[in-house]
Amino acid sequence: MRGKAVIAGIGHTAFGKQPGRSTVSLNIEACRNAVADAGIEKNAVDGLLVKVPTSKVEMMYGQKLAEAMGMSPRFGGVFDQGGASNISMIAIAAMAIEAGQCEVALVTLADNPRTGSRHAYEKVWGDDADFGWSSVVAGYAMIARRYMHDHGDVSDIHAAIAMACRKHGADNPHAQLRLPLTREMYDASPWVVGPLRRDDCCLVSDGAAAVVVMSADRAKDLGVKAPVPILGFGQGNSSIDVPLREDLTETQAGVSARTAFAMAGLAPKDIDVAQIYDCFTITVAMTLEAYGFAPKGKLAALVKEGGFEVGGALPLNTSGGLLSETGMPGLQLVLEGVRQMRGFSSNQVLDAETCIVSNQGGIMHTHSTLILGRQ
């Protein structure tokens, strides 16, 4: 399947506050822009896959969105894997197209936790609420504390990740937070749930993003200007909740990446630029190690001399990621991967020919990986 499917178009809304806008309307704006970017007509689309909005889970959301778009797609619905859903849905679309189930699919995501409800991110955890166990950030903090116990102080690595994302976001005119971060600012950043600081945590954002997936052949027929080949994809689900995970610092991210690398016929050394899901800095550190960019606990070598910034050993999150561009859960990273492969990022990595993108959901419960190439 390597290279058989392409991302033919990308679209997004403004990021930040979108008061009064429903997720349906945000999804439609992103889809409108993605279809226009692909240079195709609405009636060419016969697949519609959408991530359920985390802030307000609704039954049959995929059908509700299709109705609002005046569509009766051959293939469509919702996939529920949290932030990993985006890449998983791109993979499902590519496989559905290969299997003749549809020809052109829209994969879309919208949410409005900034002006809508943040309940999903600040919720209390069931029967354990009486211990004060609440919020998504605390789950990641549990993992981060254990990681630091096992592998030593990681504040240099966390700071380098946050600083790279914020530097890249500052160069992105669409980014929600365009304030570069210095090491002094990072060290002075207040604790939210220790050992995680405010600047270790992603933004909270309204907005939407969408991509158009089709076969490389169909893209040629339709005269798509800048199709980006999908070289590989994979997923892995830890599923087990954080307190019960035998090793808190192990996830299925490596399984996901190995599946994607095998499909693409590539290895970590072949990757030119990375868009790594950065809901929290610890997530980036653990993902890079699981992907094989550094042995476990040995990321420090990559961090030296701006290794995560454009020009460094592994430029990452070149549009600013969740820490700086938008807190939207993940599809914006795929959009930036597409821009890098087209050669039109606001932080373009010179001659980049491969980009790896990670998505994940829950508290490292789910993971998905996408490898993009250059046409």
Add this chain to the structure above:
Amino acid sequence: MTAAPYDTYRAGLDAGRLTFQRCRACGEAWLPPREDCPHCWSADWGWEEASGKATVVSWVVYHAAFDKRFADRLPYNVAIVELDEGPRMITNIIEIPPDEDVIGRKAILAFERDHDRLLPRYRLDPS
């Protein structure tokens, strides 16, 4: 009609007893309460009382009150402990010495009345 596993667990806590489930088919022990063995899927299991001995797996310190009931308790800790019998649970450590990494430390069950119920918390074992 038998009681739901969580209700039985909670009734134990209310009586000052920490219990967990063990599978009669494969011997797996677990918390939180559930209806089937997560290892072999057997529905044949029984209750055992915990010894109260545990080890700290990880812990965090809240500096923000996502749950408003805790606004006047900041900063407070939440921890994961592993019982000597195997199951894991969310709890609070009563007094963590400042600047000390307590992962791997032994801890002992100490019930405290809070939020109108008996809560299974832990004290670090001084030995």
